[in-house]
Amino acid sequence: MESRYNPAAIEEKWQQAWAELGLDQTSTNTDKPKFYALSMFPYPSGSLHMGHVRNYVITDVIARLKRMQGYRVLHPMGWDAFGLPAENAALDRGIPPAKWTYQNIDQMRQQLQRLGLSIDWKREVTTCSPDYYKWTQWIFLQFLKAGLAYQKEAAVNWDPIDQTVLANEQVDNEGRSWRSGAKVERKLLRQWFLKITDYADYAEELLNDLDKLTGWPERVKLMQANWIGKSVGAYLEFPIVGMEEKIGVYTTRPDTVYGVTYIVLAPEHPLTRRLTTPDHQAAVEAFIQEVSSQSELERTAEDKPKRGIPTGGKVVNPFTEEEIPITIADYVLYEYGTGAVMGVPAHDTRDFQFAKAKQLPITVVIVPTDTAVNEAIALKEAYTEPGIVINSGRFNGMVSTDAKEAIIKYAQSQGFGKARVQYRLRDWLISRQRYWGAPIPVIHCPSCGTVPVPEQDLPVRLPDDITFTGRGPSPLAQLDNWVNVPCPTCGTQAKRETDTMDTFIDSSWYFLRYPDANNDQQVFDSAKTNDWMPVDQYVGGIEHAILHLLYSRFFTKVLRDSGLLNFDEPFQRLLTQGMVQGITYKNPVTGKYIPPAQVNPAEQKDPETGEPLQVFYEKMSKSKYNGVEPQEVLGKYGADTARMFILFKAPPEKDLEWEDADVEGQFRFLNRVWRLVAEFSPQPSVVSNQSSAAKEKDLRRAIHTAIKEVTEDLEGEYQFNTAVSELMKLSNALADAKRKDSPVYTEGIKTLILLLAPFAPHVADELWHKIGHTDSVHTQIWPKLDPAALVADEITLVIQIMGKTRGTIQVPAQADKQALEQYARESEVAQRHIDGKEIKKVIVVPGKLVNFVVG
Numbered sequence: 001m002e003s004r005y006n007p008a009a010i011e012e013k014w015q016q017a018w019a020e021l022g023l024d025q026t027s028t029n030t031d032k033p034k035f036y037a038l039s040m041f042p043y044p045s046g047s048l049h050m051g052h053v054r055n056y057v058i059t060d061v062i063a064r065l066k067r068m069q070g071y072r073v074l075h076p077m078g079w080d081a082f083g084l085p086a087e088n089a090a091l092d093r094g095i096p097p098a099k100w101t102y103q104n105i106d107q108m109r110q111q112l113q114r115l116g117l118s119i120d121w122k123r124e125v126t127t128c129s130p131d132y133y134k135w136t137q138w139i140f141l142q143f144l145k146a147g148l149a150y151q152k153e154a155a156v157n158w159d160p161i162d163q164t165v166l167a168n169e170q171v172d173n174e175g176r177s178w179r180s181g182a183k184v185e186r187k188l189l190r191q192w193f194l195k196i197t198d199y200a201d202y203a204e205e206l207l208n209d210l211d212k213l214t215g216w217p218e219r220v221k222l223m224q225a226n227w228i229g230k231s232v233g234a235y236l237e238f239p240i241v242g243m244e245e246k247i248g249v250y251t252t253r254p255d256t257v258y259g260v261t262y263i264v265l266a267p268e269h270p271l272t273r274r275l276t277t278p279d280h281q282a283a284v285e286a287f288i289q290e291v292s293s294q295s296e297l298e299r300t301a302e303d304k305p306k307r308g309i310p311t312g313g314k315v316v317n318p319f320t321e322e323e324i325p326i327t328i329a330d331y332v333l334y335e336y337g338t339g340a341v342m343g344v345p346a347h348d349t350r351d352f353q354f355a356k357a358k359q360l361p362i363t364v365v366i367v368p369t370d371t372a373v374n375e376a377i378a379l380k381e382a383y384t385e386p387g388i389v390i391n392s393g394r395f396n397g398m399v400s401t402d403a404k405e406a407i408i409k410y411a412q413s414q415g416f417g418k419a420r421v422q423y424r425l426r427d428w429l430i431s432r433q434r435y436w437g438a439p440i441p442v443i444h445c446p447s448c449g450t451v452p453v454p455e456q457d458l459p460v461r462l463p464d465d466i467t468f469t470g471r472g473p474s475p476l477a478q479l480d481n482w483v484n485v486p487c488p489t490c491g492t493q494a495k496r497e498t499d500t501m502d503t504f505i506d507s508s509w510y511f512l513r514y515p516d517a518n519n520d521q522q523v524f525d526s527a528k529t530n531d532w533m534p535v536d537q538y539v540g541g542i543e544h545a546i547l548h549l550l551y552s553r554f555f556t557k558v559l560r561d562s563g564l565l566n567f568d569e570p571f572q573r574l575l576t577q578g579m580v581q582g583i584t585y586k587n588p589v590t591g592k593y594i595p596p597a598q599v600n601p602a603e604q605k606d607p608e609t610g611e612p613l614q615v616f617y618e619k620m621s622k623s624k625y626n627g628v629e630p631q632e633v634l635g636k637y638g639a640d641t642a643r644m645f646i647l648f649k650a651p652p653e654k655d656l657e658w659e660d661a662d663v664e665g666q667f668r669f670l671n672r673v674w675r676l677v678a679e680f681s682p683q684p685s686v687v688s689n690q691s692s693a694a695k696e697k698d699l700r701r702a703i704h705t706a707i708k709e710v711t712e713d714l715e716g717e718y719q720f721n722t723a724v725s726e727l728m729k730l731s732n733a734l735a736d737a738k739r740k741d742s743p744v745y746t747e748g749i750k751t752l753i754l755l756l757a758p759f760a761p762h763v764a765d766e767l768w769h770k771i772g773h774t775d776s777v778h779t780q781i782w783p784k785l786d787p788a789a790l791v792a793d794e795i796t797l798v799i800q801i802m803g804k805t806r807g808t809i810q811v812p813a814q815a816d817k818q819a820l821e822q823y824a825r826e827s828e829v830a831q832r833h834i835d836g837k838e839i840k841k842v843i844v845v846p847g848k849l850v851n852f853v854v855g
């Protein structure tokens with residue numbers, strides 16, 4: 001055996017061998033339990049970064065462990081390949097989006113393969129490929145059929161110079177277009193939505209089923225619950241003075257309705273202009289114009305002063321029958337709720353500040369206790385806690401929590417209100433005025449209206465002959481020969497929908513396709529997908545905690561309701577891995593980042609100005625020069641070392657600080673294991689006698705402690721870092737062993753290689769062969785724990801056959817009668833002397849002997 005560990009040579013050799021053996025392909029042996037291990041699929045940017053490496057290595061260790069534990073494992077990979085960067089590349093470099101994307105995919109697939117990931121590449125899915133987006137379009141049609149897809153007007157980012165719609169990513173922090181620099185406007189366009197909120201109570205189910213997800217991090221579930229944002233309250237109507245219409249508001253605090261001193265409308269509310277009095281007309285018009293160019297984020301930011309103006313219009317508070325003013329303000333959005341809110345300055349912090357600034361009246365209606373009634377008048381800040389109701393007519397003296405219910409009942413009986421549950425979650429706007437996405441498969445006919453593209457005509461393919469200018473309407477709208485088609489129903493000249501779908505749609509169902517990835521007849525065979533789903537372990541970044549996971553859960557529920565799936569939740573267990581951070585040098589005076597290569601680590605000064613630098617760890621990024629290229633690390637140390645380092649350095653859900661010294665440390669560890677095996681000569685012919693077995697008790701305990709700890713670390717909370725420490729302990733115990741020619745030592749070497757296999761798959765397979773095996777280590781059974789080996793105190797048990805002592809064995813001191821008999825039966829001594837004869841009786845004397853009566 002070579003004395004030197006040469007990762008490059010063995011990694012290439014084994015990757016090829018595994019491919020030839022078909023080791024990474026999904027087993028279809030349904031006698032085995034299934035395990036679906038899934039990484040969130042990447043956007044094909046063209047180069048793998050360390051965050052990817054960490055994500056996929058974690059999933060791969062789990063997949064490899066489960067295979068060795070006897071599961072059939074599905075471990076696939078694909079590409080979230082639609083999206084804006086491909087169009088930007090087309091604009092900047094003149095490369096067609098498809099060409100750019102597929103080049104990147106080829107490059108990244110090669111980089112992934114170098115990591116030794118046990119991925120079944122026969123199931124690769126690519127969302128921009130027509131054989132995938134055909135089914136994305138098919139799913140859209142199912143939503144349409146079920147009444148879950150609809151069109152309505154919604155605001156988009158509009159570049160007035162280039163006359164084009166911009167994606168949010170194309171608008172900078174100051175609200176300007178990335179290309180023209182123009183101040184972006186909001187413009188209303190007819191767009192497609194999916195009803196995630198109000199159809200069949202999906203919002204409620206998405207919220208309630210979070211309780212089923214016991215394998216998810218609590219903080220992710222909390223983020224989802226907050227996003228869905230369920231609240232229980234009242235819908236109340238305020239008649240407009242001098243008009244027929246009423247303004248509806250939703251409130252979670254009906255107990256404060258007697259304290260309403262004004263109503264706030266969204267400036268874009270359809271009633272705004274009509275209820276504005278002539279003397280306010282000009283100011284209101286100017287305000288509407290001003291607000292229309294602001295993004296939602298700008299309008300609702302917590303730290304920003306609330307801006308609003310009066311309209312001159314009034315409503316009647318139906319409870320007090322008093323007239324109160326109507327104002328408009330930027331922080332109220334028409335798209336959210338009813339587009340109007342009631343102003344209760346005494347009991348809401350935001351309203352209090354707004355009323356103070358605008359000199360609006362403040363009426364206290366809840367006080368902390370009975371005795372506080374008289375002090376309540378001089379409020380210094382809003383009182384937002386529950387308390388005793390005052391100034392509220394028939395409800396005076398009630399506890400405010402009870403008053404909520406009583407006031408809703410009263411409003412209902414009087415016909416101006418009712419109880420209502422509301423969600424913060426809004427319907428999902430899926431229209432994108434872009435080229436590189438799945439075309440929405442509908443045709444607009446002047447006589448039939450919106451007509452779905454017949455299923456047999458799918459996919460609606462993206463045309464290739466397109467020129468990107470970055471100006472004008474969406475690129476697809478410019479292609480007359482693509483847009484103009486006959487109506488599928490009546491044959492009249494009609495027009496294709498030119499919007500494409502949000503790429504979050506592509507990723508909301510890809511995990512359902514892997515179990516049947518090459519099906520060209522159906523979206524998937526339900527039997528296959530139901531067999532593999534739900535995903536047993538999903539691994540990905542926390543940045544997808546809300547949208548991707550919520551949309552995937554929504555799609556699963558809708559496809560379940562259409563009869564395609566038989567489960568409620570797509571992801572059984574979720575692991576959100578932490579970031580990979582690199583050492584970062586920053587000049588605090590200039591704000592510039594300095595590449596580490598230019599910094600003397602002993603001094604840490606700016607090479608140009610000599611100013612002392614800030615040194616810290618931060619998420620790797622090109623602009624901060626703190627990234628480490630996976631290719632460099634693989635080239636220098638090999639994939640196994642990179643994998644070991646990433647797993648060892650931090651628990652998977654925590655951030656990981658990249659340290660070259662620790663990478664070196666893992667490389668040295670693999671070298672030590674290599675030398676242990678190089679110096680080892682298996683001698684299974686040497687039979688251990690009693691005294692040597694006693695001496696090797698400690699080594700055997702070390703071996704089985706490693707089996708126990710590594711298995712528990714990998715199965716429980718995935719503490720890969722402590723598992724690697726256990727491997728190091730075992731390797732040290734083997735290095736320190738006095739006898740290196742005993743069966744226990746052989747067991748130790750064998751166990752170390754088996755336990756190492758999921759972590760460092762290439763070197764493990766090489767070493768497995770070096771100790772005389774001809775099959776792959778990855779087809780072996782995971783080492784089985786012998787609990788007896790863990791026990792420190794043993795006794796010597798005498799084995800007798802027909803009353804005659806034939807030998808002794810070591811057994812755990814606390815073994816009971818049944819266990820003693822078992823140890824004795826399985827011992828080599830007993831089996832040799834019984835020699836197949838029938839055992840007629842077994843006499844066990846605990847702590848002393850076992851006697852077999854045979855005949």
Ligand SMILES: [Zn+2]
Pocket residue numbers: 445446447448449451487488489490491492
């Ligand atoms: Zn028609």
